[in-house]
Amino acid sequence: MTTRLRALRPRRWTLRGRLIAALLLLLALVSAVLGVVSVTTLNKQVLSQLDRQVLAASARSGNAAGGPDQRPPGDDIGGGLLNVLGQPAGTLTAQFSDGKIATAGILRGGSDEPTPIPAADTATLAAVPADNRPHSITLSGFGDYRAVAAPDPDGDGSVLVTGLPLKDATSTVTHLTLVILIVSLAGLLGAAILGTIIVRFALRPLRRVADTATRVSKLPLDRGEVALSERVPEKDTDARTEVGQMGAALNSLLGHVATALTARQASEMRVRQFVADASHELRTPLASIRGYAELTRRTGDDLPPDITYAMDRVESEARRMTGLVEDLLLLARLDAGRPVDHVSVDLSALVIDAVSDAHAAGPEHPVRLNLPDEPIEVVGDPARLHQVLTNLLTNARTHTAPGTRVDVTLRRDLHRPGMVSVEIADEGPGIAADLLPHIFERFARADSSRSRIAGSTGLGLAIVSAVVTAHQGTVEVATRPGRTAFTVHLPVQQPAVKELAPSRR
Numbered sequence: 001m002t003t004r005l006r007a008l009r010p011r012r013w014t015l016r017g018r019l020i021a022a023l024l025l026l027l028a029l030v031s032a033v034l035g036v037v038s039v040t041t042l043n044k045q046v047l048s049q050l051d052r053q054v055l056a057a058s059a060r061s062g063n064a065a066g067g068p069d070q071r072p073p074g075d076d077i078g079g080g081l082l083n084v085l086g087q088p089a090g091t092l093t094a095q096f097s098d099g100k101i102a103t104a105g106i107l108r109g110g111s112d113e114p115t116p117i118p119a120a121d122t123a124t125l126a127a128v129p130a131d132n133r134p135h136s137i138t139l140s141g142f143g144d145y146r147a148v149a150a151p152d153p154d155g156d157g158s159v160l161v162t163g164l165p166l167k168d169a170t171s172t173v174t175h176l177t178l179v180i181l182i183v184s185l186a187g188l189l190g191a192a193i194l195g196t197i198i199v200r201f202a203l204r205p206l207r208r209v210a211d212t213a214t215r216v217s218k219l220p221l222d223r224g225e226v227a228l229s230e231r232v233p234e235k236d237t238d239a240r241t242e243v244g245q246m247g248a249a250l251n252s253l254l255g256h257v258a259t260a261l262t263a264r265q266a267s268e269m270r271v272r273q274f275v276a277d278a279s280h281e282l283r284t285p286l287a288s289i290r291g292y293a294e295l296t297r298r299t300g301d302d303l304p305p306d307i308t309y310a311m312d313r314v315e316s317e318a319r320r321m322t323g324l325v326e327d328l329l330l331l332a333r334l335d336a337g338r339p340v341d342h343v344s345v346d347l348s349a350l351v352i353d354a355v356s357d358a359h360a361a362g363p364e365h366p367v368r369l370n371l372p373d374e375p376i377e378v379v380g381d382p383a384r385l386h387q388v389l390t391n392l393l394t395n396a397r398t399h400t401a402p403g404t405r406v407d408v409t410l411r412r413d414l415h416r417p418g419m420v421s422v423e424i425a426d427e428g429p430g431i432a433a434d435l436l437p438h439i440f441e442r443f444a445r446a447d448s449s450r451s452r453i454a455g456s457t458g459l460g461l462a463i464v465s466a467v468v469t470a471h472q473g474t475v476e477v478a479t480r481p482g483r484t485a486f487t488v489h490l491p492v493q494q495p496a497v498k499e500l501a502p503s504r505r
Contacts, residue, residue: 015206016199023195024188031184039177046169050146051134053088058132058148058162060084061093081160082107082114092117092145092163094125095152101126102158106142117142130159136166143167205236205243209250216254221261228258282325289318327459331442334466340381347490348375350382351410351422354389364402367393370409376420378490384467385490391460392424392486400428418492419473425485431477439477440465464488 013021064084081093082105094104094117101122105114117125121139128135128149138144147163212232219228232251238244293315334340348371355369378385396406406426413419431439443458464486468475473490 016196016203019199020192020195023199024192027188027191028184031180031187035177035180035184038180039173042176043169043173046172047146050164050166050169054134054146054148054162054164055132057087057091057164058150058160060086061160061162062150062152088164090165092139092142092147092161092165094122094161095158096126096161097158099126104161125161128161137163144170205241205247208233208236209243209247213250221257228254228261230254282321286318286322286325290315290322293318324459327463330463331459331466334470340384340467340470342379343382345378345380345382345385346375347378347385347420347422348372348410350386351389351408354386354393355408357390358393358397358406361394362397365397365400365404365406367406367408370407370411372411376410376412378420378471378492380471380490381467385471388464388467388488389422389424391464392488395460395486396424396426396428396484400426404428413489416489419489420492421487421489423485423487425483427482428484430481430484431479436477436479440475 061081061084064081081095081103084091084093087093087107089107091107092105093107093114095102104117104122104125106117107114118140121142124137124139125147128137128147130149130151132148132150134146134148136144137147142165144166145163146166146169147161149159149161152158152160209232212230216228216230219230221228231254232247236244236247237251239248293311296311351371352369355367358365358367393406393408396404400406404427406424409423409425411421411423413421440461442462465475468488468490471490473488475489476487478485478487
């Protein structure tokens with residue numbers, strides 16, 4: 001079924017549309033019933049009146065056939081039947097004797113001679129039952145008639161047929177039908193217009209409730225401190241009405257959500273503060289451990305090989321733990337809203353430096369650099385932006401085999417005016433589909449196709465996302481077997497950032 005046909009289903013209509021449609025359907029049914037009853041009643045009444053007139057005309061024709069006082073002087077019986085006194089214009093009169101027509105004609109107005117009936121219609125007249133009851137017949141060229149066939153009063157076996165045209169009665173019924181149809185259509189149109197206005201006015205409280213829910217749905221409730229102050233207006237919370245009950249229920253729900261968000265925010269702040277404090281406090285003992293390990297290795301005394309190896313491992317793990325602590329502290333500060341520096345940064349030079357560092361750190365991974373002809377500058381924190389590039393290049397080396405080429409491309413974003421993009425793509429095996437939605441989460445671990453082989457903490461891409469977000473930018477990833485590309489979009493000019501109160505460290 002096409003989309004257009006599915007849209008015609010009533011269940012896909014708005015509540016306002018369904019109410020108006022139901023109102024119009026009900027009004028149409030009432031109008032149809034009234035119209036049918038009125039037309040049927042009028043038709044029966046007009047037909048009954050015409051039948052009485054036909055019976056009266058048949059009686060006059062019977063009297064004329066039986067008595068000369070009803071005929072003009074000098075007329076024979078046939079001519080007298082066609083010119084009976086008191087018969088209205090259009091009266092049909094025919095006389096049959098032994099199944100053969102003796103005389104037949106239709107009376108004209110004034111002194112005009114009666115109009116003869118064609119021979120083709122005599123069979124129709126002869127077929128009228130001689131039961132003194134009105135019957136409807138149709139004559140070619142004359143239309144519909146209401147006719148009565150009665151035996152001749154003289155008892156000679158002849159049949160006298162008398163009829164009157166149905167045209168006037170039909171015209172009256174047709175006129176009433178047209179009037180009812182026009183009035184009904186006009187009423188439906190007026191009801192549609194007035195109904196739309198009334199229903200729209202009646203549904204305004206529901207629209208206000210929906211607007212409140214829409215505004216709430218646009219609030220960033222997933223992070224940060226949320227002041228959920230949106231509520232349904234008090235006038236739309238009357239418990240005596242259905243819409244008021246809905247508004248009151250929505251306000252109750254919003255209050256519950258606001259309480260839950262406040263509790264969630266307080267819990268997050270405690271966790272962030274704990275991570276920040278713990279990370280800050282761990283820096284000193286870790287530096288001491290590294291210092292003592294280095295001091296032990298630098299003594300002139302010869303140490304046993306196992307002690308030397310142990311000291312090397314202590315220093316290596318202390319250095320790795322220091323990196324983890326520094327990453328956690330950075331994320332805690334960014335989560336707390338600590339603003340980054342905003343200075344002019346030559347992004348082209350920054351990319352060149354990051355690629356040079358990558359060559360030195362992983363010479364087994366060739367890196368191809370693509371830069372525009374003119375330098376590109378942005379406003380941001382050079383140290384943090386350099387960390388973004390370093391983390392992405394490290395990620396490409398960590399999760400690809402030696403010899404895998406990495407492409408770094410810097411360009412102005414043609415699809416996003418005022419934005420620049422940095423793309424870092426590798427020719428590795430790609431990212432698993434189940435990991436892709438969580439790739440920028442903290443401590444996200446790849447599957448065996450992109451396993452951790454170089455001491456990764458699982459925070460590199462989380463730091464990339466947090467730093468780019470702090471610069472009012474976005475980071476995207478596109479992957480397939482043989483190619484994985486991380487693209488960072490940064491604005492050329494950063495909006496003004498309010499200085500936030502420093503968090504306790």
